[in-house]
Amino acid sequence: MNMNKKSILMPHACQKVGWCLLILSILTVLTLMVLAKAVSVDNIDVVLNLSKGAYVAFVIAIFLLCLSREKVEDEMISGFRLKSIGIIAYVFFVILLVISAVLWLKPGNPYLSELFLIALPVLLFVLYYGLFKWMIWRSQKQQAL
Amino acid sequence: MKNTVRVERAIMDITQQQLADAIGVSRNTINSIESGKYVPSTVLALKIARHFGKPTDAIFQLDEND
Numbered sequence: 001m002n003m004n005k006k007s008i009l010m011p012h013a014c015q016k017v018g019w020c021l022l023i024l025s026i027l028t029v030l031t032l033m034v035l036a037k038a039v040s041v042d043n044i045d046v047v048l049n050l051s052k053g054a055y056v057a058f059v060i061a062i063f064l065l066c067l068s069r070e071k072v073e074d075e076m077i078s079g080f081r082l083k084s085i086g087i088i089a090y091v092f093f094v095i096l097l098v099i100s101a102v103l104w105l106k107p108g109n110p111y112l113s114e115l116f117l118i119a120l121p122v123l124l125f126v127l128y129y130g131l132f133k134w135m136i137w138r139s140q141k142q143q144a145l
Numbered sequence: 146m147k148n149t150v151r152v153e154r155a156i157m158d159i160t161q162q163q164l165a166d167a168i169g170v171s172r173n174t175i176n177s178i179e180s181g182k183y184v185p186s187t188v189l190a191l192k193i194a195r196h197f198g199k200p201t202d203a204i205f206q207l208d209e210n211d
Contacts, residue, residue: 074170075186076177136173143176 010068018064021057028054062125070136077136084132088124095120147208151179153197168192 032051070077099117102109154164161175170189177183178193185193185205194201 072165072169072171074174075189076170076174076183079183139177139182140173142180142182143173 007069007073008067009073010064012069012071012073014064014068015070018061018068021061021064025054025057025061028057059122062122062129066125066129066132076139080132080135080139084128084135087131088128091127092124146184146205146211147181148178148205150175150193150204153199153204154179157197164193164196167196 028050032047032054036047099112102112150164154161159167161172161179165172165175168189169192174183174185178185190201190205194204197204
């Protein structure tokens with residue numbers, strides 16, 4: 001049966017690239033945090049460009065991790081993906097309701113800046129990947145017991 | 146849904162990994178099916194039954210809760 005055989009996921013090798021980019025971006029941010037006090041005002045542009053680059057690398061890393069195949073991508077793994085997306089959809093609507101309520105009660109809240117709203121989809125993808133990996137880990141743990 | 150995959154595997158004397166490789170899933174999936182934590186799709190149930198050379202309903206049966 002050839003129905004539903006076409007997968008939109010990228011090859012498993014993309015996951016390795018994703019992990020490398022993720023580690024690189026985290027290391028860059030950590031280095032910038034450590035060196036932040038030592039940097040003079042003249043070099044602030046370099047720091048800003050590096051932090052923007054680290055953010056872009058982080059986004060690409062999350063994209064690759066979320067949308068590449070597992071080593072064996074079978075129907076149970078697909079089920080985990082679907083379940084994770086379902087839970088994240090609930091989380092998204094709860095966050096949306098909270099944001100709407102906060103904006104309604106306190107217009108111009110500084111915590112709900114545009115930066116936060118831009119980062120929200122990335123945060124949801126991070127949560128999705130964490131949840132998906134946790135489901136795989138839990139089923140493997142039950143197997144070991 | 147209950148199943149006799151573990152029994153059939155023991156009769157054929159194959160490991161979970163060998164069965165998983167033969168039908169193209171992970172060992173984790175076979176383990177979850179055997180322990181009743183995961184109910185396979187029709188396609189996967191048919192593949193498992195074909196591998197053991199038995200009809201699907203000889204391996205997979207509905208239980209009281211289904």
